[in-house]
Amino acid sequence: MTRPVKIGAAAALARLPLWSAVEGRDAIQRSFRFEDFNAAFGFMTRAALAAEKLDHHPEWFNVYNRVEVLLATHDADGVTELDVTLAQIMDAAAAT
Numbered sequence: 001m002t003r004p005v006k007i008g009a010a011a012a013l014a015r016l017p018l019w020s021a022v023e024g025r026d027a028i029q030r031s032f033r034f035e036d037f038n039a040a041f042g043f044m045t046r047a048a049l050a051a052e053k054l055d056h057h058p059e060w061f062n063v064y065n066r067v068e069v070l071l072a073t074h075d076a077d078g079v080t081e082l083d084v085t086l087a088q089i090m091d092a093a094a095a096t
């Protein structure tokens with residue numbers, strides 16, 4: 001399998017206005033807030049199915065209606081197009 005090409009957080013963030021940089025790591029992050037836990041977990045369910053289909057998985061934390069997401073490609077030790085794709089999918093999943 002070819003290693004995914006690192007594009008870096010700055011290049012990704014230029015295309016992802018709702019995401020931000022991560023201190024000390026080539027990664028991107030976004031904090032999501034939902035109506036309640038049910039809505040937050042529904043988002044995580046949709047995102048998890050998409051992540052599995054993409055074979056690209058988030059680092060995330062959930063408490064009640066909050067979901068904190070960090071994206072980076074472990075195989076590339078930084079941000080790749082896979083992270084941009086998953087971020088865009090998550091943005092859409094949060095908007096439904």
Ligand SMILES: C[C@H](O)[C@H](O)[C@H]1CNC2=NC(N)=NC(=O)C2=N1
Nearest residue numbers: 055056057058072073074075076
């Ligand atoms: C074997 C499997 O395809 C790899 O481990 C995939 C799985 N999901 C992944 N997710 C993320 N975020 N980074 C990876 O490098 C990665 N690699």
